[in-house]
Amino acid sequence: MSLCLQARQLSCERDDRSLFKGLDLDIRSGEIVRIEGPNGSGKTSLLKILSGQLRDYEGELFWNGAAMQSVREHFLANLLYLGHAPGIKSGLSPLENLAWYQALSGESSGGQGSGAQEGEQQRLDALEQVGLAGFEDVPAGQLSAGQQRRVALARLTLTPRALWVLDEPFTAIDRHGVAALERQLIRHAQAGGCVLVTTHHELAASSLLRRIALG
Numbered sequence: 484m485s486l487c488l489q490a491r492q493l494s495c496e497r498d499d500r501s502l503f504k505g506l507d508l509d510i511r512s513g514e515i516v517r518i519e520g521p522n523g524s525g526k527t528s529l530l531k532i533l534s535g536q537l538r539d540y541e542g543e544l545f546w547n548g549a550a551m552q553s554v555r556e557h558f559l560a561n562l563l564y565l566g567h568a569p570g571i572k573s574g575l576s577p578l579e580n581l582a583w584y585q586a587l588s589g590e591s592s593g594g595q596g597s598g599a600q601e602g603e604q605q606r607l608d609a610l611e612q613v614g615l616a617g618f619e620d621v622p623a624g625q626l627s628a629g630q631q632r633r634v635a636l637a638r639l640t641l642t643p644r645a646l647w648v649l650d651e652p653f654t655a656i657d658r659h660g661v662a663a664l665e666r667q668l669i670r671h672a673q674a675g676g677c678v679l680v681t682t683h684h685e686l687a688a689s690s691l692l693r694r695i696a697l698g
């Protein structure tokens with residue numbers, strides 16, 4: 484199914500300062516859209532508006548051509564948002580953090596019996612894919628900044644959603660991790676997903692990549 488998130492005449496003011504005005508935006512299946520701009524230009528604010536977390540704006544949002552308010556549930560069921568901070572619980576292990584995310588977003592974390600084992604195996608696989616094999620049971624507060632970010636990024640594998648909204652996902656990630664994440668974004672777009680990303684890191688040129696500049 485082809486997906487499309489549209490914004491029309493979007494304006495946002497914070498602290499009496501206009502961040503953007505009359506912004507039109509289309510994000511479709513197969514695209515990676517990078518929001519660019521200097522610090523404070525409104526990238527995070529825009530991602531929060533587009534992912535339904537910030538309501539303080541003017542303009543209209545559409546999901547697959549329908550007004551957002553009439554299709555919000557379908558939109559949210561297709562959305563995976565990873566914020567600026569890793570947002571993980573320091574007292575929980577990576578495995579427990581992933582189960583906690585799944586419970587929080589209403590996903591099945593495996594239940595009991597063989598389902599539980601399968602769920603646990605999926606979380607282990609997702610952690611292995613982000614290079615955290617061997618760290619599954621370490622309290623997340625004892626992991627490095629880059630490893631904590633990787634716990635959050637494991638959700639990209641664990642939680643199959645079509646629209647990824649990612650705020651600075653490369654922060655604290657090493658060179659190999661950056662290359663692997665870039666490949667993952669491209670694979671997701673090639674498989675028909677959409678990616679909306681802010682990053683100060685320069686993304687490799689790709690025919691799938693489009694840029695929108697703020698500020």
Ligand SMILES: Nc1ncnc2c1ncn2[C@@H]1O[C@H](COP(=O)(O)OP(=O)(O)OP(=O)(O)O)[C@@H](O)[C@H]1O
Binds near residue numbers: 497502522525527529
């Ligand atoms: N919770 C908030 N309440 C009021 N104003 C805010 C809030 N969060 C951000 N702002 C203001 O909105 C403006 C844009 O912030 P935003 O975080 O969207 O920028 P950004 O482009 O993502 O910046 P950065 O590159 O530093 O992450 C800033 O001037 C900031 O002071």
